Amino acid sequence: MENLGFDREKAIEDELSRGVEFANRLQQLLNDQSTGDYDHTRFSQDLVVEILKSFRNSLSILNCNIGSSDHQEVSQMQVTGDSCPTKFQVAEEGSKNTCTIQDRRKNPRRGRRILLPSWERKTPSWIDDDGHVWRKYGQKGILNAKYQRHYYRCSYKTDQGCKAIKQVQKIEDSPPQYRTTYYGHHTCRNLVKDPETILLDSDITTADDPSTLLISFNTTATSSKQNLNRPFYKQNENTIPYNQSSLLSSANYFLSTDPSSAFDPSVNAAQDALMSSATYAYEFHDHHGNVISNNHMVESTELDDFFQQLNFS
């Protein structure tokens, strides 16, 4: 693989990672076949579709076909956009992109190009909780479009130089539908801190309480209400050491949801020595492990309800 721009490499890496993740899930699912009480076959098929999609998209990016119109795998997350040529130019300003003018002519769009890999997502709600923090920087009426387009950039652009942006536009009235187009990948590290850091930063690790526990609930819940009727199942029945020095332990759970969902928040709940022993603190993560929101509390007696809520049931 010679001289792929950083963004392209990243895009391919992300696509392949997705594929690996879905494959892992499929493997897990096949292992659990006997215990589940929902439609494994259907879910397996969906996962296979996602895995194949991941590989196709990766090849597409590799061949610089990103967004060509014959790759319309627009379900929940996919690589799409206008013509391929300009997509990755930004990655390496110095080196000229090899994609050509002749491809560019096919692109009827005017105005400044966004030179980043893109994919889109359609949601019935204006709010598309993708687990990232965005800051609006503009909105604009678009020719022949009923609704204005809204422009957002990653909130960490200034302090971390994250180049990710997204555009949101209402494209249908009834039922309402919104198209969110993402450009570029997040290079930011969400400084709300990852779970390990939180534990290290808090007094938990210095408290002489060997009963301190960390329970990791690894879910694929999104915050939308689309993930109905998918049960939780344990990914790992055993409590395993989380961190040897702090005597933390963990158990992993999956919430099986829409397998084509682009976002895989997980939930970490930790019993905090500083709080009542019956209280757990928990936080949500996106599929990169970045903390989306934290400082939530749940009583141990309400853990079942907690599960129920995550199930959206």
Place this chain on the structure above:
DNA sequence: CCTATTTGACCAGC
């Protein structure tokens, strides 16, 4: 005061 959003101006690419 600080931070986020709004909005018209500006600019790149056709």
Place this chain on the structure above:
DNA sequence: GCTGGTCAAATAGG
């Protein structure tokens, strides 16, 4: 000159 993407001053809101 037109269109769409971005900037940044003004404004809103805590």
